[in-house]
Structures are given as structure tokens and as C-alpha cells.
Amino acid sequence: MSPSRDIATPSAAASTLDQQGLASLAMQIRVWARELGFAHVGITDIDLSHAEAGLQQWLDDGCHGDMDYMAAHGMKRARPAELVPGTVRVISARMNYLPSDTDLAQWRKREMARADMPGEAVVSIYARGRDYHKVVRNRLQQLADRITQAIGPFGYRAFTDSAPVLEVELAQKAGLGWRGKHTLLLSRDAGSLFFLGEIFVDVPLPVDGDDSDDRHDGHEDGSGHDGVHPNTGMDRGEHCGQCRRCLDVCPTGAITEAFRVDARLCVSYLTIEHKGAIPEPLRARMGNRIYGCDDCQLYCPWNKFAQPSPLPDFAPRNKLDSASLVELFAWTETEFMDRLAGSPIRRIGHERWLRNLAVGLGNALRETPDADARLPMRDALLARRDHPSALVREHVEWALAQEGVPV
Template sequence: MTDTRINVGEMLPAALVEQLRGWARALGFSQIGVADVDLSSAEPGLLAWLNNGFHGTMDYMASHGLKRARPAELVPGTVRVITARMDYLPRGSQHTDWQAIEWAHLGQPANAGISTYARGRDYHKVLRSRLQKLADRLTEAVGPHGYRVFTDSAPVLEVELASRSGIGWRGKHTLTLHREAGSMFFLGEIYVDLPLPLSEPVTPHCGQCTACIDVCPTGAIVAPYRVDARRCISYLTIEHDGPIPEDLRPLIGNRIYGCDDCQLVCPWNKFAQRSTLPDFDPRAPLTHPSLLALWAWTEADFLLHTEGGPIRRIGYERWRRNLAVGLGNALHADPQRADIRGALVSARDHATPLVQEHIDWALRSPTPAPPATTEC
């Protein structure tokens, strides 16, 4: 049998990267880049972010320290990082005004806001398996080599690597932006010991725009390119496992799992690309549901409807906690909603202490806003 493996030393590295791009497209990826492993210039910013406590209760961020910015320490022998972009806007989102549709749904307090990416299959599963197939294809071509696949699953500076490898630029909301794809995509990486040619980074194109900073409901984007996770709705509804701070609950509105506001308002997302995969198609129960419909779920319903999806990872208790906040805000917006009040009251005595606390808050009248002052 003829050995069809490629000797990297005998092949033009650029041709190998071009082959990688072809294999990646066949697997559903939209873009491939190659980054260097010297991220030393990113270390001061990482340390400042950690020292400010902006990681909240995500203690693993601090425990990993600078390993996040040092790929060769995380995986010894790594000399390059293959970066990958996978678009996730659902295939059925054919409307060019999809952002307006999302805003309209969020504008109704009794509706449940769920981040677009979370309505289908868990992206960790999708990307990891397809990155592994891409790595296997590379191994078939060049022979055994050192590598490791990552998808938001280890101390990796994903946006930094994506920016350095031409996937896009870091937006002021800290997400990666692409001129022809916005920010509605996932990132994945393959650490390799192959000396592949580096991709050229792209220039940033945010200009003077501050739309993402201005729209953030909780003011979590404390400065351009700087997010305080402790105020971020995505962190509060997904990563944070305790009581949600009372002063932030009214600002969360009806967002019960994640928040897309900074992406919905971004002008570049009018170019967001539809996914080519069915994995990110929204499940019917999670397609623009009402808060009351989700509140009616038993734990068995929750496990059934979130099987294989990202929402399951927060568990039923946090799910109910988030819904209680959303229902409270809906009730505060319309105190005449007896159906919402009744649903909260009937669930209280059987709820866990964490959920009870949020139900009690939801049933209280909102604190009136202080009167506006005028200067003479």
C-alpha cells in the first residue's frame, strides 16, 4: 500500500494550511487561521483583569494564572495554534432583520430571553468532535505529531489567538468581530507542534462606535475592551451559582440564560452568517418562549428539553432562580398580571431556599426610583 502521508519538511507549509482550510470547510467551519504562541504582550491585561476581580467567582480563571497566555506551558511542545471559526446563527434565520426580531421579543417583559447560541445543541460537543476530525485528517496527511484540541474547555486566550490569526479583531465588547460575519460564531483551537506559517491579523474596524458599551443593561462593559464579569448577565445567569445581587435583578429584565444585547446592537452583525449545520437549529420549546411556559416545566421537563444542549449545565435550581427574576421583572412592569403572581406564589413553598429568596423578591413591589434632581 502506498504511503500518502505528507512530510511537512518536503511540502510547502502554505499548501498544507490551504488543505486544512478545505478540510475545515467540509466539517462546517467557516474560517481557519494560524497563530504564534508568544502572547506575552497580552499578559499585563490578563493580570490587571484578574487583579480587579473582574472574573467574579470563576476561581479557575485565577488559578490558571498566566498559563492562559502561555500555550507552550499548557501543552509542552506547542509552536503554533490553529484557530477555527464556526458560525452559529440558525439556518432558518433567513430574515435580514433577525436582530429586530430578537429586540422585539426582548421588548415584551413576559417573554423569556435566551441567547441565540443556547437554543440548539451544545457547541462544546459540536466543535470538539469536528476539531478532532480535523486534527485526525491532519495526522493522516503528515503522520504522528503532537496536538491537543480545545473548545472553551481549558485556559486558552481564545479571542487573543483569533485576533492574531486573522479570524477577526477584538471588539469593544471583547468578542471577536469579522467584517463579513459579525460576531455570531464560536471559536476553537488545535495546539500543534508543527511550524505552520502564521496568518496575517486584520485591522480593527470599531472606530468611534460605542453601541455595545451603551446598550449593556448592567453596565458590565466598564471600558472599551474590558468587561466586569460580576455585572455581566451571561455570567450572572450561567456561571454564578448563588443569589443574584438584588441591585442587578431589575436590570436583567427577562433575560434568563445569557445576553445578546451587545451583539444585537453591533452594526457588523448585519453581516452575521447562517450556520451550515443543523446542530444549531433552535429547539421548539426554546424558540421565543414565554416565561410562564418555562416556569411550568418540572425538573423532568427541564432535563428532557435541554438534553444535549448548553442550558442543562446550569441545572434546574439555577434555571428556576433565573426565571423567578424574569417573572419578577415582568410582574413589576405589569402588577395586574395575576397569572404571574399566582404562579410564583404556588411554587414558593416547594422551592429550594435559593429559589425561594428570588420568588420573595419577585413578589415584592419594586423600589421606586429616586426623583430626578435639577440643578438651579
């Protein structure tokens, strides 16, 4: 459940604060947010009517794949007051997730290099530490608690990638950045490596204008960030110019055009949201990416400005920034559940974890010229050949068949 207090009935705070009081509260919210580890906060109204046509087209085209919940909620995503009756404003916040000890001069080169090392297991940066849903939601709740202490009970509900919310559109309207061609939010001062979260409130706070110039920014799987965000009709990539690196480097061609992602092709979707067999034509293109994909962010020039998080929660656990495919494929289901307690990865389950790793191992067998280096990969796959899951067995057999296939 998202943190909340009844918002359907207007709170006393919603009607008793004057304009000066509201402005003072908005300023104080920004101070509290910084103290809680958020890099930037903005406030927006709830009019997302501009986004409805693009969202509907994206759904009609089937770009959401198996994510039936995307279609089930329909236009609620673009209508905050239908999702949470009584909402008049949205507090939009972003939280950086690069680990605090990141070498800002070298991290992108290191990540790019690992993707070119077939035997390495590449996990998306955001998923290597503690589950961001818990971290961001907890901090949003603390922010709501501070507001309550200041003005008394008010109506609110907090979200982070956990409800039918157009997070990027709201963040853009709140002045946190602009939508890049890869559909993620971009900031001139922080790139795109940050999480987004929102507090829907019934208090008519003064709003920050839609600000693709990032003027208010003193410093995001995006979700969205295991997330895939549709093109919702507000193509605000002014600061992307003619650059199309994200489109060109996407390993599966999931960014089918600027501002549009087809989830059915996206490695993040295939490794996280998709429950069945990974389509064979896409397996070779996935390389050694076993949970999520950062390529469109790694090659985005704006991410030379990405900033580390002040929180320890996003530091890598279980060597997920350096482990090999063979190491992770050896985890039993018990080890998987125990080691990944508190991790966003745990929710895909051991079966899909092995499916993803089998694809990575198959690609590594095909791309590793040294026969001795291939031996532990082959042995790891053979050890799972009789796995109880038909899904795992299918991907193991495919993987074993890749040895000797021309690169």
C-alpha cells in the same frame, strides 16, 4: 477531556515536512475545515506575551467574579506551550451559529423586540440548540483526523471554551478578525455570532499574520461565548471607530470601558456562572434575560453581516426562541433534565434555572400594566413559593414583591 494526541514528545511529522509540504498542508487544512462546517480557519504562533499584563490586571481587579478557575490557571492562558508542552502553532477556527433558516434582514429586530416583551423568556441565541462544546469539539477532532491521515500521527490537543485559552487573542493573531469594544472577536464579513475553537499542534505550519483588517477572511460566546473575555492588552478595535453602542446598551453596565468587561456585572455571568443569589441591585436590570445576554451583539452594526450556520445543530429546541417565562418556570426538574439533554443550559441545573426565571417573572410583574396578564405570572410564582431550595424561595419572594412597584 479535550481531543488530543501526546504532544509533549515531538512527532515525526513535526520534523519531516519541508516548507513546501507545510504550506500545502496549511492550504489543505482550510479546505477540510470548510467541508466540516467552519467558516474560517487561521494559523498563528504561540507568542501571547503582549496579553499577560492586561490579563493579570483584570484578575487582580477581581473582574472574574466567582470564576476561580480563571485565576487558578494564571498565565497559562497566555502561554500555550505551558498549557500543552510541545505546542508550536495554533490552528484557530470559527463556526457560525445563527440557525440556518434565519431571516438575515429581520433577526436583530425580532430579538430586540422580544427583549422588550416582559413575559417572554429570552435565551441567548447560541444556547438554543445543541451544546456548542460538543459540536465544535467533534468537528475539530474530525479536522485533526484528516491531518493525521495526510501526514501520519502528530501531536495535538483541541479546545473550545473548555480550557485556559485566550481564544480571542489567538483568533486575532490568526487573522480571523479583531477584538471589538465588547471584547468579542469581530469579523467584517460575519460580525461576532460565531464560536471559536483551537487545535494546539506540534507541527510548524506557516502562520497567518495578526490581521485586524480581516484580509484572509473569505466568509465569534463569544464564549467565548457563554464566556466573558478580559481585556488582555491588545486593544484592536480599529474598525469600531467611535462607535460605543455595545457600551451604551449593556443592561447592567458590565462593559465598564472599551475592551473591558467586569464579569460580576454581566448578565451572562450572573445567569450562567454565578452560583448564588443574584445581587438585588442588578435584578431589575436583567429584564427577561434568563440565560445569557446578546444585547452588545444585537446592537453592534457589524452584526448586520452575521451569517447562518450550515449545520442543523444550532436550530432552536423546546421553543427556546419563543417560549414565555411562565411556560419555562413550570418545568419540573425531570422535564428540565430531559428537555435540555444535549443543551449547554443543562449544566446550570434546575435550581439556577428557576432562580433566573423568577427574576424575569418579577420584572415582568412590575412592567406589565394589564392585571389579567399578570395573573398567570403571579400564580406561577406562588406555586414555587415553598420550593425546597432557599435560593429559589428568596428570588420568588423578591419577584412577588415587584408587583405594584413603580417602573
